[in-house]
Amino acid sequence: MKGTIRPAILDLLRDRTRAAHERAEEALPLLDPALDAGRYRAILAGFWGFHAALEPRLSAVAELREWGLDPAARRKLPRLERDLRTLGADPERLPVADAVPEVEGTAAALGCMYVLEGATLGGRVISRHLAARGIGPETGGAFFAGYGDETGEMWKSFSAAIGAYAEAHPESIARIVEAADDTFTLLERWLAHAR
Secondary structure, three states: OOOOOOOHHHHHHHHHOHHHHHHHHHOOOOOOOOOOHHHHHHHHHHHHHHHHHHHHHHHOOHHHHHHOOOHHHHOOHHHHHHHHHHOOOOHHHOOOOOOOOOOOOHHHHHHHHHHHHHHHHHHHHHHHHHHOOOOOOOOOOHHHHOOHHHHHHHHHHHHHHHHHHHHHOHHHHHHHHHHHHHHHHHHHHHHHHHO
């Protein structure tokens, strides 16, 4: 984001969701040297179940497009499905999360997307770790590879959109933060259950 001003909402979100974010990361042994194929597949299945429940809710928030965000272009399910099939799992036989955040408006959608888009950005570290184990975008690591070379630009455009929305609707900031915290918490619970 060189040459741009970081929106204040991102710092607020990072600070206010730190505990929930850390709990969610602890639920994922992705950097564990003992991570085996079965555990990795189970983690991907957990992410698939969460995204399968949440992505349709985000897609239903039409106002996101007014802020330059197209949920269809940011879907993670196709990559998760490809990874799971590559690793011998059938996504259609996997459970879908029974508890995901309510997405009743743009502020809540942006809070949820902060978590999902931030995970895509953070996935670059995981992707490098997986690559050292022979797992790349074509061999079961597409989800963590995110948007590939476009990951930084996709984060930058999300950052600009959430910053502009928070500036235009300061009364919605608390709802954005609440939705992000809920997303981290429910994701952590689901992944702990799905492992």
